[in-house]
Amino acid sequence: MSNRSTRARIGRRVMVHTPVGGSRSVMMGAVAAVTLATLVTGCGGKSQDHPSSSAAGNPAIGKLPQATTFANLKNVAKDSGADAAGNGTVAHPTAAVPVSATPGGPPVATLPDKELGGPTWVPVVETKPGWQRVLLPSRPNGATGWIPAGKMHTAHSPYVVKVDTSARRLSLLKSGQSLGTWTVAVGAPKTPTPAGRTFIMASLAPAKATYSPLILPVGAHSESLDTFGGGPGTVAFHGWPQKSVFGQAVTHGCIRVPADALQQLAKVPLGTPVSISN
Amino acid sequence: MRKHLKYGAIVGALAAPVAVAAIVVPSASATGGGTASSAFGISASGLLTIPQTPSVSSGAQPSTKSVASLPHNPLVQLSVLRTKAVSGHSEASVVDLKIAKAAISPKAVLSAKLITATCDGGAGSSRLVDVRLAGHAIQAGASPNSRITVPVQGLGGVQVTVNKQVHNADGTTTITGLELAVQALGKSQVIAISSATCAGAPAAPGEAPRPSPVPSDLPVTG
Known part of the structure; x- marks a missing residue:
């Protein structure tokens, strides 16, 4: 099993960024990287301690x-x-x-x-x-x-989420009917949002909503970053304070969405398919 | 008197394989309670009782069984009985079937090259290949619960139901490829060929719940 501590090895590329959309790449030791990333990243707070085996009885x-x-x-x-x-x-x-x-x-x-x-x-x-x-x-x-x-x-789940990274558009459908289409920010050319079929994995409400009141991680991970901010490089939907980012390919893989899109996505059941095309 | 003798011969012939079948399959296994799937190749009830042979259930091992043939008897001949049952799915097939050939007349009352039944998620289908009842061809692609009655010398009307589909009280569905019913000595005799039972359609699950945000955070790829 892999976890964040084994992924964030010494010398491994670790990415951090700030809420204003700027980013920087740093090379540093694993412990320092995780600690610093946790402190300064704008795209997540403390990383989760994932549970030990819950396969009780087997x-x-x-x-x-x-x-x-x-x-x-x-x-x-x-x-x-x-x-x-x-x-x-x-x-x-x-x-x-x-x-x-x-x-x-x-x-x-x-x-x-x-x-x-x-x-x-x-x-x-x-x-x-x-x-x-x-x-x-x-x-x-x-x-x-x-x-x-x-x-x-x-x-x-009657919902389907579709993301077109080329068009930088997100569409939400319920029972085949469109609930809305939004212009979003997607992964930058060097840290693209991975294409393919994934799903909404979790709904998280950070204690400190630095850049979004809600984080909706999906099943997919960045193909270019093994770890990010101390996390495992999980891609997510979330909001962003500056509206100017929408329509741009500037993220490390996440999909930044406008507030009303986030409000709609918050209602979508976990497990709902997300189709990402480019 | 002659009639009685004839029925007596039939019952005797019907009775013959009972003991044989009972040796091959000591008892008909339970269909598995709850929403377990099950299947069997042949069974008979009435004057003649044949346990469900070979009987399988998703709640027991093995999940598949095959019988090359029933022991020699004057009533039922066949080449292969094959059954399978796993959760939500079951199937049964019978190959080269002949019923009551020697007991009634030189011609088989019922003959079939293949009779199958398949149940999947509560929906079923059956397949009939070259099935003949007293010489009359039975339609292969019959719609569910198609029933015909054909007079057979010495037996009166023999009723055959093909692609029989029954929704059971426990939510399961049973598909029987072919069921033959005949009145003998005032009692009903039923022989079921290729029967498959599986759990009712989980096709209409409830709508998934709206998520409740967990007070937590994960460093994601911003």
């Missing part, structure tokens, strides 16, 4: 890596992305569940019931008899896993 799966935003999973199946939006089925494990690379295959990870302090919800992207394939919130981008059917509570 020692076999307790030894497997947890599929959280901090993990870099090996031997998982890549998302084919055949149907970008899926059918809206989202799933919540009520306890840690084993994740296999193939239907019926041996477990390669576990999906915990909590993610960043809230309930884990993931989109179901494929179903086979007795098995459900879900998108995972871990690296590498597009990581998927098969979970035995009946192990998760399923629900339906």
